[in-house]
Amino acid sequence: MSHAEGVNIKRRRVLIASTAAIGAVGVASVATPFVRSWYPSAKAEAAGAAVTQDISAIEDGMMIVVKYRGKPIFVVKRTDEMVANLEKVKPQLSDPESAESIQPEYAKNETRSREPSILVVEGVCTHLGCAPNYRPEVGAADLGGANWYGGFFCPCHGSLYDLAGRVYKGVPAPTNLPVPEHSIDGPILTVGEA
Template identity: 40%
Template sequence: MVAPIARGVFRKAVNLPPTAATAYNGTPVAAGINFAARAPAGPHAHGHGPSLRSDPHQVPRWASNLRNSNGVLSARSGVNALPTVGQPRYFSSSSRCLQATQPDQVPDFSGYRTKTPESNKAFSYFMVGSMGLIAASGAKATVSDFLSSMGASSDVLALAKVEVDMNSIPEGKNAIIKWRGKPVFVRHRTKSEIDEANAVDVSKLRDPEKDSDRTKRPEWLVMLGVCTHLGCVPIGEAGDYGGWYCPCHGSHYDISGRARKGPAPLNLEVPEYDFNDGENKLIIG
């Protein structure tokens, strides 16, 4: 908007663009602005042409934060310069830009498609096979480690079997061997004890079992020394049947270790054992 001040003199308000450039004395540099403007010739100029402005020592009312020092109109303005931001590099910046011919059309991706589908299939099959092989190898190692951790250690295997020298047990005597934390009764039976065990009527026993089913060799009887009632340890060569007697609750076992009297419901258990005739040893376990 232009407002007349005097004849031939007008004042116009303008918005100066911000600038960061200044002169050597601090005056801001604005293109198109002449701070030493002369007033146009008036009717009283008498033909001498334009003269200097009549207000060179006054600060214009349209300006702000300006000062007039020694005839120099100057100002210091603080501006906020735009931040300097680098050009972002997108993931696909190395690829050729895809431009659609129309805003609503899909870009042409034919340049990125494989020429022959067979090569793409071969690569896919190779990757699937490789990943399957790696997964199978990892699964095999995991299962092997898991199964090996479940196996018995060397000290446990050492206690799994016990060797007994049969020469150290005379005929008609008992021996008690510790095996896996349990007592084992080893009886070297006489001929009369064997005949006595075979003469028993199996049908009358609470846990029917023949003597031949409980021994691999008639003269050697091997049993766990744990009462089948409540787990006490019976006493050898005692009881009403000349075998073993449990003092805890009065169970009686015959010379074959079969339950004959008392609360014991089952015969004494026979563990796994074998004979080593070369060394004349009995191997339990």
């Protein structure tokens, strides 16, 4: 009698098929987390995603802060007087034409913005990364008196920026505050998309 005569062929096929199926499930369960580890995390995806903000409630002369990619984004609703004062500070600025600044093409203008009344800049000092304070009051004695038309003051090392985020001469900050890609559609500001 040969050895193969006592073997149940159907049973052998069922055992091989079930072993192969269990093996495939095992490989898939190991491969899935491995492949998913190549995908960016939810935090990383959110860090690069555009941020929207309704800016209709911002009062004239006020500022709000929006977080984008871990940085504060200053959004200022400038008054007509604030916009008019931008011309008055030009002689005091290091880069009044924003030639050395990081900004989208549509922000290469006197107001450094899409709309003159809305300023959108990164709220990080270009010197060492501190957060400047919003100081909109004209004539502040501690910031130059009659030569101060409102803007931003960095308390860490004394850098000054005007209400277009342009840096003053003779301060530690080397460049203007960066203008991030953004768009304005009615009352909705989108930071991260043009």
